[in-house]
Every structure is written in structure tokens, then in C-alpha cells.
Amino acid sequence: MTNPAADPDPDRCLPLVGGRGERGDAAANRERVLCAARRLFVANGPAAVSMDAVAAAAGVGKGTVFRRFGDRAGLCAALLDEGMRGFQEAFLSGPPPLGPGAPAGQRLDAFLTELVALLDRELDLVLAIDQWPRGGDARPLGSLALHLRVLLTELDPSLDAEVGAEMLLGAVNAGVIARLRRQRGVRVSELQDSIRRLARGLSPETVSRHSAADGARQ
């Protein structure tokens, strides 16, 4: 890129996503690619955008894109990760009820509520990423499953948190949300209600107790 002197702006490369030792132009290009990719993914629909297009829109060569992100999956992961970061932080170290400190029941409700909101906000992107074929094994949102598992275990050590977490996450996968929101015009709050209710069923006894005792209704 003949980029007239990569901008001197320092915080351009801040997004610690990239290593410190990264060269200035490299960092700038990563940012550009990420930005262009996001834009195209959301605009032209998920599967309708080629890597060529991303490179072109970003104003860089195709090789640059592949060098940076390995392959399509890598690019998707980077994109998703970007949007997910805030949520993760809020969960790990933010204020209750989403962050640590609140009773597990409340945290679970907050987690699911916020998750659905986030998915809805980023629907096009998550949809695009989710439904990519190559993603046979590597699944994004992996860390979400972990968090959810912890919450479930804390809520009721006797239930199978592994299974529960996966199923809950599956219940609100991008396809489901897209269908309900776009084709049936369901409101976000209804989705949030439903997923919370679903979760409540996981541990038949404990849940009703926590629901009443914790005031986890909201």
C-alpha cells in the first residue's frame, strides 16, 4: 500500500489484539481489514462476500488478509472476538448482577439476558460467522460455554452443567434468533424471557427455590 505515511496516530494500533512488536503498517492494515470485513459482512449478507472483496474494500492485497488471519475462519474469529470482548469483561470483572458478586441465579439470568441482547445487536455478524462451513470443529463463543458452565455448576452442583450449557447456548444460536426476530418479528425481551425460563427448567427443584429466594425474576 502506498499509504501516504501510515497515520502517526498512536492509538490506532492500541487495540491490543495485535502483538506489540507488530510493525506500524501491519497494525494499520489489520484494523482496516477488520473494519472492511465487518462492514461487508453486515451489508452484503453472510456468505455473499469473498475474501477478495474484503481485501479490495480494505484497500490491501489478498495476501495481506490471509497473512494476517490465516484463513477465512481466522478472520471471522477475530471479528467475533472483537465484539465479544466487552461482554466477557463485564462478566468476569464488571459489576453485579452480571459480574461476580451476585448470587448464581441472578448472574445466570443476567448472563442470558445480556447474551441475547448482544447476539441480537450483532446478529448479522454472528450469523455470518456461525454459518460458515469450515467451522466444523472450532466453534466461536467457546469461552461463553465455559462461563455458563461455571454458573450452572454454582447454581446447582448436582446438574450436568456441561450439557446444560451447550444446550442453552444452542437454544439461542444465531440462526434461531434471526428466524424469530426477522421472520416472526418477535421482540428481544420475549426471547430473553424464554431463554431464562428454559434455563429455569434445568434443575427442577433448585430453580424454583432460587427463583423465589434470590428474587432472580429480574
Place this chain on the structure above:
Amino acid sequence: MTNPAADPDPDRCLPLVGGRGERGDAAANRERVLCAARRLFVANGPAAVSMDAVAAAAGVGKGTVFRRFGDRAGLCAALLDEGMRGFQEAFLSGPPPLGPGAPAGQRLDAFLTELVALLDRELDLVLAIDQWPRGGDARPLGSLALHLRVLLTELDPSLDAEVGAEMLLGAVNAGVIARLRRQRGVRVSELQDSIRRLARGLSPETVSRHSAADGARQ
């Protein structure tokens, strides 16, 4: 479309999957393609098999495959439909508790239990089909959602069956089951337990009632 006014043959359009009016060799070839496709999909993994390969394995030309099934999605649909037919019939006209006649609570449990069993049995295939990119809008298992909705409504008219059905189906999507079964070695019965429990949460009040009154526990 040289078809001169609907053909006189009546059963031509009936079983639209295996048309009677189909020429003998055509039917044979369809069978061969379906069979080869199934084999390859399951063996070589989902995304790793090209239409070329299917045609070759079936011993027919590529054109034949596309003529028969339209495109990749069509082939997948045909394949899935094949395995799903039995389940559908059992639900629509088989004996209770899966078939009509049993209380909704029991039918729901039977439905979910059998569904998970079926998905597990056909996992590789469903996985292959599910995770195909082109499937942006058209989703297989569409009729399942409908059945499930009916059941849920019958169970408790006050709850949002649309959302519930989609979420429950999402909770047991192929990816989820594959992950739990293959990577974590979870048993099918555990999955069945969990999905039933999840469903139970959908209607907080009614469910516990039905659970006790219907004896839907098992």
C-alpha cells in the same frame, strides 16, 4: 418446460419424492446417488465431499446429480428427508405416547426423546446437512418445528410456542449433540433427560402440574 399441460398420469405428482412416472433408469440413478451421497457424507466428513465425488461414487455423470436434486441443498434435503420420514409418521399417526392420543405432556417428552435418539443415530448426516453454508434461509427440520409448536400450544396455550419450539430445536441442534457426544462422551440418555428438563421450564406453572398429573416423568 415442454410439459404440455399437466400430464394425465395422476400419481405422477403424488409421492413427489419417488415419482411413479419416473423412468426406470432415472429412479435407479436417484437411488444410487442418494446411497453414494449418504456413504460419502458419513465417511469423509461433512464438508469434505464434493458433488463431483458424489457423482463419481454413484457411477453417474455430474449433470445427473444436479438434474435430480437441483443443487447441493436439494441433495441434502432429500437425504435428510429420507431419514426423517419414519419419525414424522410415528408422530402423526403412530401409537402413543409419540403418536396422537396421549396427553400433550407425554407426547412432548416422547417427541424430544425420540428426536434426540434420531439425531444421534443420524448425526453425521444431519451435521453435514446442517452446517452447509447455503442453508441461509431454508432450514431442514422445518416440519419438526411445526409439530413441536403444536405440542407446546396444546400443553399450555398461554406460552409462546413459536419461540419455545425454535429454542428447543436449537438446543439439540446437530452441532451441540456432536460436541457433547463425541468430545465429552455424554450418553444419549443424559441428553434426553436434559432436553426434557429444559422443555419443562418453558411454562413454569403448567409444567409442574402436567409433570405430576400426567406422570410425564418418564
Place this chain on the structure above:
DNA sequence: AGCAGAGGCGGACCGTTGGTCCGGTACGTA
């Protein structure tokens, strides 16, 4: 049985895509 026509069959063909490679270039450092 023989014939004629409809329809299926095959595989060459096309445009596009994900992904690779290497010569040239700009960056960061001594």
C-alpha cells in the same frame, strides 16, 4: 416386434473462490 419421440444421461465447460508464492517495498534500527 418395430418405431418414433420424449426424456434422461454424461461429462466438457465456465466463472468464481479460497488459498499460495515470491519479487519488490517500506519500515524500524543501529
Place this chain on the structure above:
DNA sequence: TACGTACCGGACCAACGGTCCGCCTCTGCT
């Protein structure tokens, strides 16, 4: 300022999904 190096770009490749059209086979009629 001069150098080594890492990065950039876009030409390149193989493979794929899907289309097309001429040939051949099956089927229904006489």
C-alpha cells in the same frame, strides 16, 4: 544514513458448484 528484515501486493493455482447440449436409452404406441 544505510541496512536487514518483515510485510505488502497481486499474479497464480487448483478445486468447486453449477450449466449446457448432443447422444443415447427407455417407453408407449402401432
